[in-house]
Amino acid sequence: MVGIVGYGAYIPRNRIKVEEIAKVWGADAPSYKRGLLLEEKSVPSPDQDTVTMAVEATKNALKRAQIDPSRIGAVYIGSESHPYAVKPSGTVLAEAIGATPIAHTADYEFACKAGTEGMFVAYSLVKAGEMEYALAVGADTSQGAPGDALEYSAAAGAASFIFGTQEVLAEILYTHTFMTDTPDFWRREHQYYPRHGGRFTGEPAYFKHIVGAGKGILEKSGLKPGDFKFAVFHQPNGKFPLKAGKMLGFSTNQLMTGLLVNKLGNTYSGSSPLGLTAILDEAQPGDLIFMVSFGSGAGSDAFIFKVTPRIDAVRDLAPKTRFLLEKRKLYLDYGTYAKFRRKIIKAD
Amino acid sequence: MPTPAKYWREIPQRYRLEANKCTACGKIYFPPRQVCALCGARSFESTRLADKGKLLTYTIIRVPPHQFTDLAPYAVGIVELEDGVRLTAQIVDCSFDELRVGLPVKIEFRRIYEEGKAGIICYGYKFVPE
Amino acid sequence: MREVAIIGVGLNEKWGELWSKSLREIFTEAALNALDDAGVDKIDAMYVGSMSSGLFVGQEHIGSLLADYLGRTPLPATRIETACASGGAAVRLGFLDIASGMSDVVLVGGVEKMTDVTGAEATFALGTAADQEYEGYHGLTFPGLYALIARAHMEKYGTTREQLAQVAVKNHRHGAKNPVAQFPFEITVEGVLNSVLVADPLRILDCSPITDGAAAAILCTTEIARSLSKPLVKIIGSGQATDCIALAHRQEITWLEAVYQAAKQAYQMANKGPEDIDVLEVHDCFTIAEICVLEALGIVEKGKGGQATEAGWTTIGGKIPVNTSGGLKAKGHPVGATGAAQIVEIVKQLRGEAGERQVEGARIGMAQNMGGTGGSSVVHILARED
Numbered sequence: 001m002v003g004i005v006g007y008g009a010y011i012p013r014n015r016i017k018v019e020e021i022a023k024v025w026g027a028d029a030p031s032y033k034r035g036l037l038l039e040e041k042s043v044p045s046p047d048q049d050t051v052t053m054a055v056e057a058t059k060n061a062l063k064r065a066q067i068d069p070s071r072i073g074a075v076y077i078g079s080e081s082h083p084y085a086v087k088p089s090g091t092v093l094a095e096a097i098g099a100t101p102i103a104h105t106a107d108y109e110f111a112c113k114a115g116t117e118g119m120f121v122a123y124s125l126v127k128a129g130e131m132e133y134a135l136a137v138g139a140d141t142s143q144g145a146p147g148d149a150l151e152y153s154a155a156a157g158a159a160s161f162i163f164g165t166q167e168v169l170a171e172i173l174y175t176h177t178f179m180t181d182t183p184d185f186w187r188r189e190h191q192y193y194p195r196h197g198g199r200f201t202g203e204p205a206y207f208k209h210i211v212g213a214g215k216g217i218l219e220k221s222g223l224k225p226g227d228f229k230f231a232v233f234h235q236p237n238g239k240f241p242l243k244a245g246k247m248l249g250f251s252t253n254q255l256m257t258g259l260l261v262n263k264l265g266n267t268y269s270g271s272s273p274l275g276l277t278a279i280l281d282e283a284q285p286g287d288l289i290f291m292v293s294f295g296s297g298a299g300s301d302a303f304i305f306k307v308t309p310r311i312d313a314v315r316d317l318a319p320k321t322r323f324l325l326e327k328r329k330l331y332l333d334y335g336t337y338a339k340f341r342r343k344i345i346k347a348d
Numbered sequence: 349m350p351t352p353a354k355y356w357r358e359i360p361q362r363y364r365l366e367a368n369k370c371t372a373c374g375k376i377y378f379p380p381r382q383v384c385a386l387c388g389a390r391s392f393e394s395t396r397l398a399d400k401g402k403l404l405t406y407t408i409i410r411v412p413p414h415q416f417t418d419l420a421p422y423a424v425g426i427v428e429l430e431d432g433v434r435l436t437a438q439i440v441d442c443s444f445d446e447l448r449v450g451l452p453v454k455i456e457f458r459r460i461y462e463e464g465k466a467g468i469i470c471y472g473y474k475f476v477p478e
Numbered sequence: 479m480r481e482v483a484i485i486g487v488g489l490n491e492k493w494g495e496l497w498s499k500s501l502r503e504i505f506t507e508a509a510l511n512a513l514d515d516a517g518v519d520k521i522d523a524m525y526v527g528s529m530s531s532g533l534f535v536g537q538e539h540i541g542s543l544l545a546d547y548l549g550r551t552p553l554p555a556t557r558i559e560t561a562c563a564s565g566g567a568a569v570r571l572g573f574l575d576i577a578s579g580m581s582d583v584v585l586v587g588g589v590e591k592m593t594d595v596t597g598a599e600a601t602f603a604l605g606t607a608a609d610q611e612y613e614g615y616h617g618l619t620f621p622g623l624y625a626l627i628a629r630a631h632m633e634k635y636g637t638t639r640e641q642l643a644q645v646a647v648k649n650h651r652h653g654a655k656n657p658v659a660q661f662p663f664e665i666t667v668e669g670v671l672n673s674v675l676v677a678d679p680l681r682i683l684d685c686s687p688i689t690d691g692a693a694a695a696i697l698c699t700t701e702i703a704r705s706l707s708k709p710l711v712k713i714i715g716s717g718q719a720t721d722c723i724a725l726a727h728r729q730e731i732t733w734l735e736a737v738y739q740a741a742k743q744a745y746q747m748a749n750k751g752p753e754d755i756d757v758l759e760v761h762d763c764f765t766i767a768e769i770c771v772l773e774a775l776g777i778v779e780k781g782k783g784g785q786a787t788e789a790g791w792t793t794i795g796g797k798i799p800v801n802t803s804g805g806l807k808a809k810g811h812p813v814g815a816t817g818a819a820q821i822v823e824i825v826k827q828l829r830g831e832a833g834e835r836q837v838e839g840a841r842i843g844m845a846q847n848m849g850g851t852g853g854s855s856v857v858h859i860l861a862r863e864d
Contacts (some may be wrong), residue, residue: 006401012441013441045440045441045458046418046419047419047438047440047458047460047474048458048459049459049469051471052457052458052459052471055457056456056457083469092363092471095359095363095364096363096364096457096471098364161423191389243418320386328441330443345418346417346418358611378612379611379612379741385722401725404628404630404731405627405629405630405633405731406626406629407622407625407628407629407677407679407680408677408678409617409618409619409621409622409675409677410674410675410677410678411599411601411618411619411676411677412619413601413602413605413614413619414598416617419617422617424616424618424622424626425626425728426626426652426725426731427622434726434727436612436616436618436724436725436726437616438617444678448632448777448823449629460615460616460617460724461617470615472615472616
């Protein structure tokens with residue numbers, strides 16, 4: 001059996017409400033809330049980044065995995081906001097948790113799919129018998145251009161998974177992937193904010209790939225949507241995953257536990273991975289979980305998990321995702337938000 | 349601007365809070381020492397600091413050193429950890445009104461500063477309310 | 479050990495922002511004033527304190543530089559550094575040089591030229607007195623460190639914000655009578671409490687300023703001193719001690735052990751106690767520092783420094799006048815010069831030359847100098863011999 005032996009989440013405490021952003025740009029807050037099902041999003045403090053959140057999420061994963069970090073054979077962080085253009089993020093995480101020096105490390109990128117990419121490879125290395133344990137994190141502190149639609153949703157968070165063969169709490173039954181070259185959302189070098197194709201990001205991008213990977217893994221596994229207790233998809237807003245779920249034959253109920261975007265925002269590479277952690281916080285032994293990520297550019301990774309009895313022993317060993325989402329929120333005004341996100345900076 | 353060596357050699361302390369403990373009298377040193385100031389012994393074993401404690405004293409820096417310009421005002425304090433060791437660091441994710449002597453805090457990994465726009469990013473520990 | 483006297487003292491003309499004067503000029507001015515006051519020509523050695531001429535003006539090797547500018551090479555000359563106690567340490571080394579029998583007449587002093595760098599660079603240079611990797615790294619500044627001490631002192635002993643302010647008010651009252659002082663004017667408690675916050679609870683008027691200045695003194699054997707016509711002022715006690723520079727490593731955050739130890743040595747050598755001291759110059763880099771120092775010197779009971787200040791003990795005319803010069807707060811704090819300038823003030827007091835600041839009948843005086851947040855301290859006890 002190969003699967004998740006430890007999982008952990010980290011969400012910064014700062015929040016900003018959709019109304020606060022809309023007020024500044026003269027936009028209609030209710031239509032964002034109704035149309036995209038967004039209420040508020042997380043904001044990283046200036047002293048937080050992909051790496052710091054990855055470290056804290058991984059500490060939580062280690063609390064559940066209860067293993068010596070030096071036994072981890074691979075450390076992967078998937079993000080589209082790695083702190084350096086050239087210098088690995090994974091090495092800092094590996095040092096912080098004590099997994100150095102014998103840990104294969106790589107930084108993954110593929111817009112919002114980078115987290116599940118790391119998971120895909122980490123799981124595969126363990127399955128191939130190459131190592132005892134492997135770690136993959138999806139984390140981002142992405143930026144939305146001021147006044148752009150994405151400013152309402154671009155948020156920050158991290159989800160960390162340790163894969164192994166012993167004391168597995170969620171077995172991976174199947175994986176699948178689906179990818180084409182589709183330039184729906186991109187950021188050129190030296191540009192501070194990404195650009196996107198507006199409505200082009202929908203049908204030819206998000207939906208095509210999620211449905212492609214989703215249908216593919218259902219066929220591969222011979223399972224039907226009704227067999228699953230939970231489903232989680234990449235969450236750029238509240239509307240898209242509900243629609244994708246419906247297109248694949250899932251009910252809204254199956255999606256609710258893993259749907260965090262309305263209060264969290266879109267954590268990009270952390271999006272579906274954090275949804276997965278919220279599901280694992282509630283799942284019972286025997287439950288099947290369906291997960292499909294999406295990364296612009298474009299592609300989707302799909303996973304089918306089966307929860308084991310081990311979940312009962314470890315679920316409460318670290319903070320639950322919805323607890324992190326709701327506890328001790330610090331609301332920011334737009335000015336402080338802009339300063340934290342370096343949209344405005346002091347002159348030299 | 350110093351070479352990265354100055355930051356890099358403190359990584360075990362900054363990232364993992366690695367300390368050492370005198371094998372003769374048990375005093376814990378952070379950062380690690382070569383000779384025990386209490387009993388004069390020169391034999392130590394590695395240890396790590398506890399990650400929770402209580403705030404002993406604090407202040408709010410309003411006139412910051414240049415690499416912390418964008419962060420000011422920020423709180424800094426001395427915490428007495430559960431193992432008795434005292435540690436100095438910033439206190440974040442906390443409104444200034446919440447600060448008080450005795451506040452229970454725990455350690456989180458954070459960015460400390462960057463060496464300008466093009467230099468390295470320096471990480472380390474800070475405290476957050478428990 | 480031979481007895482050591484102080485026969486000449488001098489400061490440069492004015493302390494403050496001396497845009498047109500360089501480090502070499504201001505020290506030379508102070509040294510020449512001290513030499514003229516002493517009326518001696520030959521000196522055997524020179525010790526000059528400076529916390530960081532390197533960081534402030536990019537100049538090291540100032541022992542030799544200043545010996546040259548005084549026209550006295552090949553005089554043995556050394557720059558002494560113990561952070562803000564550099565001046566006091568320079569005085570001590572001059573004292574030891576004569577007491578040991580090695581030299582007969584020694585020039586001691588200190589200088590700091592702090593305005594050739596920006597405020598931020600000066601703050602950084604001052605910050606090097608703290609633990610760089612475990613205090614400075616986390617964003618602590620000097621006011622921040624003393625603010626940590628202040629908060630702890632207020633929590634433990636009930637010291638109030640007003641009591642801290644009164645230290646500054648008292649020192650300005652004295653400094654208003656000192657023509658050399660950087661800020662020769664009075665301030666009020668309300669003024670302190672309304673001044674801008676620097677590091678809670680300390681405000682800008684709790685903090686000593688950035689200053690250019692120099693001070694010097696001529697030390698010699700008492701034998702030589704007796705042949706001159708001035709009242710004889712001797713160094714009867716000298717002490718120096720260290721403590722961990724990081725606040726978190728101290729036994730007690732509010733207790734200055736280095737000051738206590740240095741004072742203990744000085745009291746022992748002088749065969750005197752706190753009750754014998756008539757006038758004091760202490761290291762009030764921040765208002766809270768003066769309070770903690772008075773406690774560590776045994777001048778007041780532990781924890782009672784704030785109350786003693788409030789009760790008026792430390793003003794001229796009070797029980798035990800402290801910082802008649804205006805202290806670091808009003809006179810200024812050119813870091814390496816401070817310790818030497820404290821000696822200058824005490825000598826003037828003991829000679830009866832302090833004018834409007836004179837403490838009547840002062841015969842025994844103490845100068846306490848401190849580095850960083852108490853990582854080092856140098857204490858001298860001086861006495862007038864009639």
